[in-house]
Amino acid sequence: xxxxxxxxxxxxxxxxxxxxxxxxxxxxxxxxxxxxxxxxxxxxxxxxxxxxxxxxxxxxxxxxxxxxxxxxxxxxxxxxxxxxxxxxxxxxxxxxxxxxxxxxxxxxxxxxxxxxxxxxxxxxxxxxxxxxxxxxxxxxxxxxxxxxxxxxxxxxxxxxxxxxxxxxxxxxxxxxxxxxxxxxxxxxxxxxxxxxxxxxxxxxxxxxxxxxxxxxxxxxxxxxxxxxxxxxxxxxxxxxxxxxxxxxxxxxxxxxxxxxxxxxxxxxxxxxxxxxxxxxxxxxxxxxxxxxxxxxxxxxxxxxxxxxxxxxxxxxxxxxxxxxxxxxxxxxxxxxxxxxxxxx
Amino acid sequence: xxxxxxxxxxxxxxxxxxxxxxxxxxxxxxxxxxxxxxxxxxxxxxxxxxxxxxxxxxxxxxxxxxxxxxxxxxxxxxxxxxxxxxxxxxxxxxxxxxxxxxxxxxxxxxxxxxxxxxxxxxxxxxxxxxxxxxxxxxxxxxxxxxxxxxxxxxxxxxxxxxxxxxxxxxxxxxxxxxxxxxxxxxxxxxxxxxxxxxxxxxxxxxxxxxxxxxx
Numbered sequence: 001x002x003x004x005x006x007x008x009x010x011x012x013x014x015x016x017x018x019x020x021x022x023x024x025x026x027x028x029x030x031x032x033x034x035x036x037x038x039x040x041x042x043x044x045x046x047x048x049x050x051x052x053x054x055x056x057x058x059x060x061x062x063x064x065x066x067x068x069x070x071x072x073x074x075x076x077x078x079x080x081x082x083x084x085x086x087x088x089x090x091x092x093x094x095x096x097x098x099x100x101x102x103x104x105x106x107x108x109x110x111x112x113x114x115x116x117x118x119x120x121x122x123x124x125x126x127x128x129x130x131x132x133x134x135x136x137x138x139x140x141x142x143x144x145x146x147x148x149x150x151x152x153x154x155x156x157x158x159x160x161x162x163x164x165x166x167x168x169x170x171x172x173x174x175x176x177x178x179x180x181x182x183x184x185x186x187x188x189x190x191x192x193x194x195x196x197x198x199x200x201x202x203x204x205x206x207x208x209x210x211x212x213x214x215x216x217x218x219x220x221x222x223x224x225x226x227x228x229x230x231x232x233x234x235x236x237x238x239x240x241x242x243x244x245x246x247x248x249x250x251x252x253x254x255x256x257x258x259x260x261x262x263x264x265x266x267x268x269x270x271x272x273x274x275x276x277x278x279x280x281x282x283x284x285x286x287x288x289x290x291x292x293x294x295x296x297x298x299x300x301x302x303x304x305x306x307x308x309x310x311x312x313x314x315x316x317x318x319x320x321x322x323x324x325x326x327x328x329x330x331x332x333x334x335x336x337x338x339x340x341x342x343x344x
Numbered sequence: 345x346x347x348x349x350x351x352x353x354x355x356x357x358x359x360x361x362x363x364x365x366x367x368x369x370x371x372x373x374x375x376x377x378x379x380x381x382x383x384x385x386x387x388x389x390x391x392x393x394x395x396x397x398x399x400x401x402x403x404x405x406x407x408x409x410x411x412x413x414x415x416x417x418x419x420x421x422x423x424x425x426x427x428x429x430x431x432x433x434x435x436x437x438x439x440x441x442x443x444x445x446x447x448x449x450x451x452x453x454x455x456x457x458x459x460x461x462x463x464x465x466x467x468x469x470x471x472x473x474x475x476x477x478x479x480x481x482x483x484x485x486x487x488x489x490x491x492x493x494x495x496x497x498x499x500x501x502x503x504x505x506x507x508x509x510x511x512x513x514x515x516x517x518x519x520x521x522x523x524x525x526x527x528x529x530x531x532x533x534x535x536x537x538x539x540x541x542x543x544x545x546x547x548x549x550x551x552x553x554x555x556x557x558x559x
Contacts, residue, residue, distance in 0.1 A: 049384070083473075085447070087392065087445055089498065090445050090496070090498050093437040093446075093447040094447075095447055102491070133483050155449070156448075156449070156450040157410050157449065157450050157453045160406055160407040160410040160450075161407065161410050161411045161414055163407045163411075164361060164363065164407065164411045165411075207405060208406060208407055209404070209405045209407070209408070212405070212407060231439075243402060262405065284527050284529070286499065333557075340502075
């Protein structure tokens, strides 16, 4: 099995030949080969080269999304008029555009074929579909969830205090954000002739109470995932989310990429029969350190979450790490992750 | 006794995140001539401690922390004229900013709220601040503490750049440097030569107080 095939089997809550290893792709593909991140973002040929090089360097693991029109986290916010700042070695960023809460009244849902960087993402997607060697999967990019996008265009602290001061405006903003993402995903579907997956990243649900998640998060996430029934639906949240685990899953995703701050044993016990778990080695304290320690931690992760299938080994937050750390994780999966799992 | 009840109600309004009620009770406390020192000590700081306890116990989450911080910061602002008139000094002067290449501000804003509640006078430089700006602000404003924030692992090295430039400009021994942000560890802070590190907003306040004591 290829790493991608293993990932897809695990996503169906089944056992592949061994526990898959997969990483969330990011703009750091560029810096790994000495590319300027702005060039990686805007030059589709360089983007493709960088992503393929990562596959070639690490044939033992999958990158999800696969080859994709990665524009970092700024594309959707740019469609609302947010200015994008590019950096040489860092992902692009943008600053909020809504200063006063009343301005939300005049915000319109962007057109993915016209506004901000979204048409460029669609153009890049077409380019990648046409130019990627057939042995690689081309996917749509991971997109921002409704609360993440709301905080990007209004500011995180402002959205969080608006939940108390102006809840009606938070609803307005998140409604527009969710519709933006549905329209964007549909456009990606149209230009590709049918995408295989929908990948939503939203950290904010991990930062808010169950009550606020029910009010400002759940209905909007559910609306997005319901719009893409029939595709593989993946959700990433790199904040602790133990307080809303079951309700998160009720929004309708099938693969959960989750934080190292979640207890793996408890997460497996509560969600293991419902969704595929993808994570969650501590990304800084462990993954950037001693390869031997990485092997021990990965062994324990496999022991806790591997049996029965539906598990993908990875870091829990962040993206990759040094080459040696990735190699150690792949080796650990090869050594301890063969099904049936027999780790002591 | 009536004053004590008013102060307790005000503290509860902060803890229970009731902004309108807190505004009303604060106005009443000022009208009844309760000293700003008492309001700050017994309503605002005790309220902040209780909010922190609830956050640690996962009873409260980030919106509660942000909102209570905003409420308390606004209360302190409205008390400032009387504090000045009564000669109540601040706990110390702080310059705060998120380092170059990093546009995150939520953690910074929470720490600023908590430091304000603790009586520190803060200059918030904002986000994506180049080292040269930190240097010029330190030279001009002569703060007690320079707080540097970063949420991204690849912007953390900017801490070291700022500290090196403080040294080059003969300012390192004139200001204490505290660093923080989600990926930052105490070990990292030590390695780059920072004076202090705050794991979260509450620890940052404690560390700032300690820095002021060490002089």
